[in-house]
Amino acid sequence: MKTGKRSAHHNQVGDHCSRWTVPREEIFNLLIQSQQHLSAKEAYAILNPSNPAIGLTTIYRTLDLLDRAGLVRRVNTGDGQVRFEYRRGHDSDHHHHLICTGCGKILNYRDFEKEELDLVRKTEDILAKKYGFLIREHNIEFLGLCPDCRPGGKNSPLK
Numbered sequence: 001m002k003t004g005k006r007s008a009h010h011n012q013v014g015d016h017c018s019r020w021t022v023p024r025e026e027i028f029n030l031l032i033q034s035q036q037h038l039s040a041k042e043a044y045a046i047l048n049p050s051n052p053a054i055g056l057t058t059i060y061r062t063l064d065l066l067d068r069a070g071l072v073r074r075v076n077t078g079d080g081q082v083r084f085e086y087r088r089g090h091d092s093d094h095h096h097h098l099i100c101t102g103c104g105k106i107l108n109y110r111d112f113e114k115e116e117l118d119l120v121r122k123t124e125d126i127l128a129k130k131y132g133f134l135i136r137e138h139n140i141e142f143l144g145l146c147p148d149c150r151p152g153g154k155n156s157p158l159k
């Protein structure tokens with residue numbers, strides 16, 4: 001069976017969507033290509049100028065759909081906007097987040113501290129035993145203020 005470019009991702013979305021349309025494909029592609037976490041409004045600002053058929057409602061619906069299909073991850077930032085990032089699915093993509101509640105900036109980091117990895121592993125073991133829970137993944141988000149938003153700015157003390 002030949003899969004046209006337009007429906008390239010329809011099989012991934014599968015049961016979650018019977019009508020996988022071109023705008024939906026474009027929204028999904030944007031997330032796949034972007035290294036960033038995008039809100040619906042940001043996606044709209046990028047896509048709408050070249051494709052006026054892509055409205056904000058379509059974007060909200062599509063992001064919701066992709067979220068339910070497990071293809072994107074929802075990241076809540078302190079500024080009340082929900083942002084989305086594509087789940088690349090391979091281990092090398094695993095990262096934790098530092099989220100600025102002042103400006104909504106999200107920093108991905110993969111250079112984990114040894115203490116951090118030890119703690120996560122140990123905690124997962126304990127929780128698995130305590131609750132009989134098979135843990136498959138985790139999301140780690142630290143919320144706070146980035147150097148630009150910290151009172152007193154970059155050179156202010158952290159404590």
Ligand SMILES: [Zn+2]
Pocket residue numbers: 094095096120138140
């Ligand atoms: Zn982790």
Ligand SMILES: [Zn+2]
Pocket residue numbers: 100101102103104105145146147148149
């Ligand atoms: Zn900030």
Ligand SMILES: [Zn+2]
Pocket residue numbers: 037085095097108
């Ligand atoms: Zn991320």
